[in-house]
Amino acid sequence: MTEHRIALIPGDGIGAEVLPPATAVLDRVGRRHGIRFRYDEFDWSCERYLREGAMMPADGLDRIRHHDAILLGAVGWPGVPDHVSLWGLLIPIRRQFDQYVNLRPIAVLPGVPSPVRAAEPGLEFVVVRENVEGEYSEVGGRFRRGFPDELAVQEAVFTRPGVTRILDYAFSLAATRRGVLTSATKSNGIVHTMPFWDELVEEAGERHPEVSWHQEHIDALVAKIVLDPARFDVIVGSNLFGDILSDLAAAVAGSIGVAPAANLNPEREFPSMFEPVHGSAPDIAGRGVANPLGAIWSAAMMVDHLGHPEASAEVRSAMADVLGNTAVRTPDLGGTATTESFTRELLDRL
């Protein structure tokens, strides 16, 4: 019996509604594979912020540092500014645990319609996003606040080690798949950091001769993802570009509500974090109709990361089974199932 200690952070809104389905799936698949998951739950959230003035306790990170993985629901709630909630919980976890890979697979799932004509069932690719540096930095500030000549500056910081490791991750991943990689750039417009990124891609390409790579400017790339999504397999991008590309790709696949994300520390010095891409969805929170697939797919990625690829694959095929062979789905996918009835249907197929 393998045992894994999982830190659960339901967070806000539907975050709390989609984690129980995910743990139910984990328990079920764990039983079949001799894996035991032990959960510790943390109430870190906007509610906690409003009550106690902080999204998490001062020693929050220490409390989850020795868990094997973190499963997060959603962060954010009306009334708490985004930068407070996110920079108070989500982003510190990504950074302090050096989760420098944000892995975001997308797929056109059976029975889930895509808004894009060229996105056919079976289409799938993955966005590898740099997750701890780049355009998201705290360097910069405001000058002459409130005066007519006020200005704000934001420094994007790209380091050789930081870019190299995300590229090596992406190239290695591409080598295990179709052997093709697309690098998102903007070196024709952004003068300092993007030409540097391109040079490091060139160097990484030399280290990975088995992968054929090319680069695309981000503006052309978003257009091509809409026009011809099937040409992509692994796309690597900076923190900001990866963020934009992964939401776009999920929308193109019709899977914005079911898309998962893994925030990985590949060296396993720190726990990795798994979270659905969707947010806390205040409009439907509390009604029991949230789609649990984003959380369940994220949990499947966690199972894979913890060393159980077969168990992970079983979860993903149960997902495809329900969507492809039944009409059971939550309202966001055009059905009438509740979170609970959908989950029951899925568990039956595991």
Add this chain to the structure above:
Amino acid sequence: MTEHRIALIPGDGIGAEVLPPATAVLDRVGRRHGIRFRYDEFDWSCERYLREGAMMPADGLDRIRHHDAILLGAVGWPGVPDHVSLWGLLIPIRRQFDQYVNLRPIAVLPGVPSPVRAAEPGLEFVVVRENVEGEYSEVGGRFRRGFPDELAVQEAVFTRPGVTRILDYAFSLAATRRGVLTSATKSNGIVHTMPFWDELVEEAGERHPEVSWHQEHIDALVAKIVLDPARFDVIVGSNLFGDILSDLAAAVAGSIGVAPAANLNPEREFPSMFEPVHGSAPDIAGRGVANPLGAIWSAAMMVDHLGHPEASAEVRSAMADVLGNTAVRTPDLGGTATTESFTRELLDRL
């Protein structure tokens, strides 16, 4: 007889093939409206760079400073790095002539298929892009080049006057249309400049109470443009976000090859520049099959900017007429017409 002096910069590749159709259209519509266009042509291009070491002469900007407008074909050619060609020609014109508005309309044109299911004929909206500051700055650089701890920094610079004027332009434009405006932001991830942008949007909203506005994070926004493009009318974004959004929007409309852009100095202290969004297209250059619609639509925007809205509207309805009522179109739109035969068909309808 009104006379306008136009600086023509064909630039590279198909740039030289699409400007003659545009001037033919200008001459025809000018004749009907008592407008005379006088052209001065400049050979500034990658070819010139390879021959003489510079994209344009040292006093290039002075030579076109007193023209009424600039019509540009395309810039860029294999063998000349993008940052050389663009920062040697396109970007200096935008900046030195303070063309701080980049206006990019998109439309689903009759008979032009869209890759997105929800994009129906008649759909049209406009992206207003800040064009001279923001993420495209020369501030920043490289540190410890070639060493293991090398890094590159790129400063995004947002000023109160720079952001305020683009927002006021966008809000005023929205007021003449459906009265709704979407601001692209990323204030949940980008700490200094985007919250500043949001504050200035709030202030601009107070100055323009007739416009109802909302903001969207860039990642959610790209997804919504694919899922439900009809909800947008005017979208305003920073230099980088506007660049990404306008290419995406053109792709969603199916009009990436025909999309126009106006680089405006609204105060008319300097000439404005009009250019198709497409590039120099080395793959088809020299074959006489380039689609001239991007250049023609850009010329129509120029005519409007020069004070002749009716003449401009005639060009746009001739475009719709050919596309909607004939099968004449260039290969990129699935037809067999050459640049010349397509242009002849269009001229016949003016």
